[in-house]
Amino acid sequence: MINLKNKSILIPGGNGFLGTFLVQYLRKIGCREIFVPRSKDYDLVQMEFVKKVYDDAKPDIVIHLAAKVGGIGANRDNPGKFFYDNLLMGAQLMEIGRQKGIEKFVTIGTICSYPKFVPVPFKEEDIWNGYPDETNAPYGLAKKMLLVQSQSYRQQYGFNSINLILANLYGPGDNFDPITSHVIPALIKKCIDARCKGAKKITVWGRGNSTREFIYIQDAVRGIVLATQQYNKSDPVNLGTGIEISIKDLVDLIVKLTGFKGKVIWDSSKPEGQPRRCVDTKKALKEFGFKANTKFKDGLKEVIRWYREKTQLL
Numbered sequence: 541m542i543n544l545k546n547k548s549i550l551i552p553g554g555n556g557f558l559g560t561f562l563v564q565y566l567r568k569i570g571c572r573e574i575f576v577p578r579s580k581d582y583d584l585v586q587m588e589f590v591k592k593v594y595d596d597a598k599p600d601i602v603i604h605l606a607a608k609v610g611g612i613g614a615n616r617d618n619p620g621k622f623f624y625d626n627l628l629m630g631a632q633l634m635e636i637g638r639q640k641g642i643e644k645f646v647t648i649g650t651i652c653s654y655p656k657f658v659p660v661p662f663k664e665e666d667i668w669n670g671y672p673d674e675t676n677a678p679y680g681l682a683k684k685m686l687l688v689q690s691q692s693y694r695q696q697y698g699f700n701s702i703n704l705i706l707a708n709l710y711g712p713g714d715n716f717d718p719i720t721s722h723v724i725p726a727l728i729k730k731c732i733d734a735r736c737k738g739a740k741k742i743t744v745w746g747r748g749n750s751t752r753e754f755i756y757i758q759d760a761v762r763g764i765v766l767a768t769q770q771y772n773k774s775d776p777v778n779l780g781t782g783i784e785i786s787i788k789d790l791v792d793l794i795v796k797l798t799g800f801k802g803k804v805i806w807d808s809s810k811p812e813g814q815p816r817r818c819v820d821t822k823k824a825l826k827e828f829g830f831k832a833n834t835k836f837k838d839g840l841k842e843v844i845r846w847y848r849e850k851t852q853l854l
């Protein structure tokens with residue numbers, strides 16, 4: 541078990557949605573040496589800044605969260621950028637970490653790396669059994685290359701890196717920008733905006749048949765920290781809840797929790813993404829004792845409360 545309190549920890553992407561909660565949690569458990577590079581100072585797509593960040597931070601451990609991410613719309617509009625930036629940031633950070641001889645490198649992967657059609661719940665050993673859904677394949681595959689890098693570096697150099705595969709996140713502080721947001725903040729914003737404007741309907745992408753799984757941000761953070769402390773293999777591990785919900789049921793729930801009384805119009809001309817998504821969570825429990833414990837409805841209420849407070853709407 542690694543005692544993180546005594547370690548210098550570099551967290552690329554530590555100012556983002558997940559990173560903000562991770563840094564808070566690490567500080568709470570006593571970590572003092574945490575270095576969070578901002579993209580305006582260290583563009584980690586450029587090798588010179590990757591080298592510079594290692595020189596400046598002198599880390600023992602890297603928890604790599606920096607990424608270009610977004611919902612279906614953002615992925616559809618930026619497939620090249622999402623592929624290139626995510627691949628280069630990860631590959632270069634891991635390579636320089638290896639050259640510097642750091643103690644451990646933690647990569648945050650994504651459920652978008654799983655094949656489009658694979659038995660549900662997704663088991664880690666099925667991750668290579670097909671091509672991901674076309675809507676997010678460039679992003680999912682770029683991140684999956686870091687799994688190959690992690691495994692090959694362990695084999696050739698004995699480098700300790702791990703790869704955690706995260707289900708979709710949700711929580712307070714999420715990205716509510718309608719162009720780049722994921723489905724939960726997008727729906728909350730639509731319902732609350734519609735209520736504020738007295739609109740009688742909202743329009744939602746797809747038909748509602750696809751399913752998703754969501755992990756509350758604080759559960760995800762706890763899982764990442766447990767794995768950083770205790771897990772030292774390059775076989776990927778899912779971090780999720782194992783609970784699947786259809787988009788139709790998700791919309792009904794958010795409509796109810798936000799108090800929107802109008803009609804929901806389904807725009808079937810818009811893409812729905814992967815048909816089903818839900819991960820098997822047994823390995824995380826077995827390997828480092830992780831189990832998510834936030835009830836979905838409680839988590840959603842908390843996000844809605846946070847969004848109302850932040851925007852002062854309703």
Ligand SMILES: NC(=O)c1ccc[n+]([C@@H]2O[C@H](COP(=O)([O-])OP(=O)(O)OC[C@H]3O[C@@H](n4cnc5c(N)ncnc54)[C@H](OP(=O)(O)O)[C@@H]3O)[C@@H](O)[C@H]2O)c1
Pocket residue numbers: 552553554555556557558559577578579580582583584585604605606607608609625648649650651706707708709710715722
């Ligand atoms: N959100 C989800 O549902 C989800 C699900 C599965 C996996 N993940 C993974 O979890 C990690 C964190 O996601 P998130 O939702 O917290 O994303 P986020 O809020 O968009 O944060 C990403 C961070 O990456 C940094 N970044 C982007 N481009 C960079 C560059 N060229 N150089 C340096 N830093 C750069 C940004 O730093 P600045 O703020 O300084 O610009 C930003 O804070 C990612 O690896 C993502 O793939 C997320």
